[in-house]
Amino acid sequence: MDEPDVMPDDAPRGSGTLRNKRIVIIGAGIGGLTAALAFARRGANVHIYEQASALNEVGAGIQVTPNGSRVLAELGLSDAMDAASIVAQAVMPTDAISGKVIARFDLSSQVPPYRFFHRAALVEMIAQGAQAAGVEISFDVRVESIAKDGTLNTNIGEVSCDLCVGADGIHSISRLLLGNTAEPEFTGQVAWRATIVAKDVEPVARIWMAPNRHVVTYPLAENLLNIVAVQERDTWAQEGWKHSDDPDNLRAAFADTCPQLRDILGQVSETYLWGLFRHPVAKQWHNDSLVILGDAAHPTLPFLAQGANLAIEDAYFLARCCDEADDLATALARFQHERALRVSRAIAAANANARNYHLSGLTRSLAHTGLKTLGFVAPDAFLKRLDWLYGFDATK
8 A cells, every 4th residue: 555645844734732742542443543643743742542452444345425535635645545445436326126226426526536445444544644644553452541630541551641532432431431321222223244256346336225224335445345234123233343143144134135136145255233323422522631533422323424434524623623722621612512513414314314215115116206306307416415514624
């Protein structure tokens, strides 16, 4: 993989209040790594502590939409993104029962591009950029508690900092330490992740819609096809997406779909199943020395491809707020206020998609007719409706 660009010493930064500040980040996922890079490029001394033994993401795809790509480009990763991703050309809603394409909505005009990444490649790319900017990453470190002054109590001893950033995901200790104790609610949906070998696949995201379930497929680098399948069911499944399941269970859930989709699922040899839970947006994102972002603050259902993109936005905007403000309290208050408004809108849109993908009966027929008409009469209208999402620029 190409080495990412590094910001030159004379590149513009904020007020300089972060220079030589010690920033500790909990979690080396997409949000944590992006935050580390953003803080480091503004002059902070950054150290990430990760409880895993390595950057060992389970193989799966991820969509980086223009709002996320815009931030990564600003952080100097344009060339690295070109090397590690596939540029998406379209979104294709498809009737999973008949196999007929309902509409094709063009993505090729998106600037910056809409991209398909292998999750591990995206994590590696941002990690390389962060380390090139001077970020240190320590593995096998478990954070057990965080004092009010920001001191972390870990299995390797105490760690002090000027600011601790909790990027520790849906099972965040940081979220709990800030008093956010609301329990998640099972949505009645489970999802499978898988990849198969597939050459010469058109670079489109295809949404295969069926009553009470759907599948999303899109290509990844190295001749892989990413598969995410969602089914409504009463049976609870554990949250988190690293739990193995029998591929036959996936195939059985879509046994009545079209031959093309059944052929794709028939090639799955390994899959992971997880339950989808709706978490409330955290009421409190920070105190004097601790702040949370990404899934730790606002877990998002995967029906708008925005979980990672919102974390990337959070990461950049947090560093920007801290660098532009005269004091940390003002910066963190601004961060929560502005980001909570945006992520709440994105979460609501994702929840709506969960319903729209799974329609049945007459409602389904009417909705598909509407999509087909939109694709024929006003194909640009689909993206215009999402301009508030894809056109957002966290760097401005």
